[in-house]
Amino acid sequence: MSWWLVTFSRGGSARYLSHLDTARVVQRTFARAGVPVSLSQGMRPKPRISLPLPLPVGAAGLQELAVVEVPDEVRMTAEALRALRDASPPGIDVERLDAAGERHPRPQPRTAEYACVVAGDAGAMQAAVERYGNEDHAICERVSPKGKRRLDLKEYVSDITVDPVTDGARLGFTIAYRVDGAARPQEFVDLIARWAEVEPAMCGLERRRIVWDEMPPAHGAGDGRSVSS
Amino acid sequence: MSRPGRYTGGEFNTRAKPGARPRVVLSYPDVYEIGVSNPALQILYSQMNDTTPAAAERAYCPWPDMADLMRASGVPLWSLETMAPVAACDLWGITLPHELCSTNVLEMLDLARVPLHAAERGEGDPIVLGGGPAAANPWPLAPFFDAFFVGEVEHRLDAIVAALASPDRPGRLAALGEVPGVWLPGRSEGPAERQVFMGFSASPPVLRPVVPVLEAVHDRAVVEVMRGCTAGCRFCQAGMWYRPVRERPVDLVVDAADRLLDETGCDEVSLLSLSSCDYSGVEAALKRIRALRPGLRVSLPSLRIDSAADSLSRFAADQRGSVTLAPEAGTQRLRDAVNKGVDETQFEEAVRATFTGGFTGLKLYFMIGLPGETDDDVRGIARMAATAARLAREIARGRARLSVSVSSYIPKPHTPYQLEPFAGAETLRHRQSLLRGLMPRGVRTSFHDVGASTVEASLARGGPGSDRLVEAAWRLGARFDGWSEWFDLRRWEEAAAACGVTLGAFDGAASWATAVDAGLTEEFLAAELARGREGVPTPDCRDGECAACGVCGSGVAMEVLG
Numbered sequence: 031m032s033w034w035l036v037t038f039s040r041g042g043s044a045r046y047l048s049h050l051d052t053a054r055v056v057q058r059t060f061a062r063a064g065v066p067v068s069l070s071q072g073m074r075p076k077p078r079i080s081l082p083l084p085l086p087v088g089a090a091g092l093q094e095l096a097v098v099e100v101p102d103e104v105r106m107t108a109e110a111l112r113a114l115r116d117a118s119p120p121g122i123d124v125e126r127l128d129a130a131g132e133r134h135p136r137p138q139p140r141t142a143e144y145a146c147v148v149a150g151d152a153g154a155m156q157a158a159v160e161r162y163g164n165e166d167h168a169i170c171e172r173v174s175p176k177g178k179r180r181l182d183l184k185e186y187v188s189d190i191t192v193d194p195v196t197d198g199a200r201l202g203f204t205i206a207y208r209v210d211g212a213a214r215p216q217e218f219v220d221l222i223a224r225w226a227e228v229e230p231a232m233c234g235l236e237r238r239r240i241v242w243d244e245m246p247p248a249h250g251a252g253d254g255r256s257v258s259s
Numbered sequence: 260m261s262r263p264g265r266y267t268g269g270e271f272n273t274r275a276k277p278g279a280r281p282r283v284v285l286s287y288p289d290v291y292e293i294g295v296s297n298p299a300l301q302i303l304y305s306q307m308n309d310t311t312p313a314a315a316e317r318a319y320c321p322w323p324d325m326a327d328l329m330r331a332s333g334v335p336l337w338s339l340e341t342m343a344p345v346a347a348c349d350l351w352g353i354t355l356p357h358e359l360c361s362t363n364v365l366e367m368l369d370l371a372r373v374p375l376h377a378a379e380r381g382e383g384d385p386i387v388l389g390g391g392p393a394a395a396n397p398w399p400l401a402p403f404f405d406a407f408f409v410g411e412v413e414h415r416l417d418a419i420v421a422a423l424a425s426p427d428r429p430g431r432l433a434a435l436g437e438v439p440g441v442w443l444p445g446r447s448e449g450p451a452e453r454q455v456f457m458g459f460s461a462s463p464p465v466l467r468p469v470v471p472v473l474e475a476v477h478d479r480a481v482v483e484v485m486r487g488c489t490a491g492c493r494f495c496q497a498g499m500w501y502r503p504v505r506e507r508p509v510d511l512v513v514d515a516a517d518r519l520l521d522e523t524g525c526d527e528v529s530l531l532s533l534s535s536c537d538y539s540g541v542e543a544a545l546k547r548i549r550a551l552r553p554g555l556r557v558s559l560p561s562l563r564i565d566s567a568a569d570s571l572s573r574f575a576a577d578q579r580g581s582v583t584l585a586p587e588a589g590t591q592r593l594r595d596a597v598n599k600g601v602d603e604t605q606f607e608e609a610v611r612a613t614f615t616g617g618f619t620g621l622k623l624y625f626m627i628g629l630p631g632e633t634d635d636d637v638r639g640i641a642r643m644a645a646t647a648a649r650l651a652r653e654i655a656r657g658r659a660r661l662s663v664s665v666s667s668y669i670p671k672p673h674t675p676y677q678l679e680p681f682a683g684a685e686t687l688r689h690r691q692s693l694l695r696g697l698m699p700r701g702v703r704t705s706f707h708d709v710g711a712s713t714v715e716a717s718l719a720r721g722g723p724g725s726d727r728l729v730e731a732a733w734r735l736g737a738r739f740d741g742w743s744e745w746f747d748l749r750r751w752e753e754a755a756a757a758c759g760v761t762l763g764a765f766d767g768a769a770s771w772a773t774a775v776d777a778g779l780t781e782e783f784l785a786a787e788l789a790r791g792r793e794g795v796p797t798p799d800c801r802d803g804e805c806a807a808c809g810v811c812g813s814g815v816a817m818e819v820l821g
Binding site for chain 2: 042043044046047048050051054055057058059060061062064087088117119120121
């Protein structure tokens with residue numbers, strides 16, 4: 031077995047897919063393209079496909095990553111990339127393939143850059159962002175079926191920008207991923223909106239770039255183990 | 260809002276024909292995950308887009324959370340292909356899969372801001388056309404539709420599209436009324452004749468179906484191998500409605516399966532029909548598909564018990580997981596009465612074959628409330644379940660799951676039981692209670708909601724005026740009545756009280772016959788009723804003797820592979 035790192039974008043109508051549905055779309059795209067995928071063992075074998083960093087429902091992703099295990103005999107070629115592009119549904123665009131050995135560690139997200147638009151007073155949001163920079167802690171409470179968890183957003187969210195747009199502001203920020211988890215974009219927007227006294231409704235959330243740890247050296251090296259459009 | 264992907268389209272194999280006219284929207288009145296799997300809508304969508312000038316788009320019934328949002332924000336129902344309002348289309352085709360979808364039709368009309376009643380619609384409104392199995396009795400929804408199409412529509416699509424070319428709405432409706440199979444409520448002078456697509460055998464199945472990107476109820480490629488079933492079960496509306504049997508050649512089936520797997524990316528293909536083991540080419544098709552695609556999972560959705568033991572041994576390699584068998588009734592007397600030709604020995608052999616074949620689950624389907632049923636017939640269901648449980652213990656040694664589903668029989672139009680009384684809520688509750696107390700331990704038993712069955716019975720044979728009940732229930736908040744989490748009997752009881760009707764009551768009039776001619780003669784239906792009362796079987800006409808049901812003739816005939 032070897033595994034392919036599939037860099038793709040998710041936008042348009044596909045941004046409303048859940049994480050599991052996005053994985054299913056990747057699987058379907060490979061099947062339609064005629065590129066075989068390795069199956070798990072057991073009574074009900076499943077295609078070995080994973081998306082290491084789930085994208086929130088409603089968010090676009092410009093540089094998403096899928097990890098797909100393929101049998102060794104499947105060659106990574108420009109034709110394979112073209113077939114995948116042709117077989118993908120609207121809103122999913124396969125941009126690049128990189129190969130990695132079976133024993134290479136799986137890529138882990140280090141940081142991801144987000145942008146979104148929040149309606150309301152851009153000046154108030156600018157002030158809220160400045161306050162965020164000055165506070166030692168910015169605590170939010172996450173409620174889930176497992177219980178409540180307090181999270182200091184300052185440990186996760188940095189590199190914040192505010193740009194006025196019509197009727198609101200475009201927020202840019204970077205979230206760091208740690209062994210104990212990460213903040214969610216909505217949690218940060220909720221905090222800024224609360225401090226700015228605007229509605230915490232974001233639109234057009236985009237994940238623009240992800241920095242990965244454990245990315246194999248072939249990625250971007252142009253050594254014959256990568257194919258891009 | 261749950262699952263926003265239901266409302267955004269973007270599936271594999273969707274068609275876009277911007278600017279094409281007429282613009283047609285096709286709808287299934289249930290949530291996306293159910294509707295997108297419907298084979299009939301896939302046929303219409305493909306054929307209309309690929310072979311006519313029309314642009315066919317789709318819309319499904321928004322889930323209540325989305326409906327609330329749409330109303331709050333003033334956004335009307337849109338189609339998935341163009342995001343344009345459904346109300347702006349030329350023709351809105353809504354398939355009617357069963358009676359409990361009725362309130363969803365009104366919900367969709369309201370969300371689309373199309374006037375609820377056809378009489379209130381004007382030049383700018385779409386023509387709303389109903390079809391599908393529940394159009395076998397259009398009366399409960401008649402005032403909400405401009406027209407109904409009765410039967411199979413494939414060979415009439417061109418004529419329907421051409422009818423929309425008339426410059427004004429009255430002209431379009433008049434032209435539509437000339438298309439065979441179309442019934443215009445309040446305008447047509449007689450019933451519409453059910454249409455039978457005699458090109459079925461020679462035409463390929465849908466080869467580029469829409470493949471959902473969300474998880475749908477059926478996630479597999481579908482090849483319709485046969486249409487119609489003449490086994491002659493007297494309770495079965497589909498068996499009567501889709502006559503005669505027509506089979507597709509094996510070459511066509513195998514080629515379609517191969518191409519469909521490439522088009523869809525599915526890892527399973529279903530050979531679809533009302534009774535796929537009766538398809539003459541089933542063995543040849545399976546053998547060739549297996550040779551083409553080793554390891555592919557092939558499912559046969561309907562197994563008949565009288566041939567199940569044989570089928571299970573032949574198809575075991577394809578049927579992983581569980582097997583469903585439908586004895587329908589608990590005693591030989593009642594099975595003979597309903598013409599379900601199954602005896603206890605065949606049943607035991609089928610159960611034995613299930614567990615010796617390595618299947619890990621067995622589901623048994625029964626009905627209660629059949630005409631002539633007694634408490635002893637209900638006890639017979641428990642006895643059959645006990646037999647199956649014993650065999651599961653002996654053969655599978657605790658590794659198998661056994662479940663029993665017990666539905667309530669609803670007499671349907673165009674069947675021998677069409678004028679028989681509905682068992683009634685009290686009787687059904689009594690028999691459910693009786694059965695609960697008798698079922699062996701370890702068997703998971705589920706029952707249909709008696710309230711929902713009573714509503715279904717009210718609508719299945721409702722005559723002119725029964726639409727008031729549907730509208731009153733919808734105005735009281737009824738929708739998604741086929742979903743237990745949304746069905747609320749109190750709404751329907753309140754609506755019935757307001758309309759002065761009794762739920763489940765039947766006035767004895769075959770009012771559907773004034774709108775729909777299914778092609779079955781009254782003599783045949785009466786003879787079948789009499790034979791059923793005497794317990795006399797009627798053999799499948801494909802085995803030789805014609806039962807004189809009245810369907811064949813005038814270019815309509817059985818087409819079975821030689």
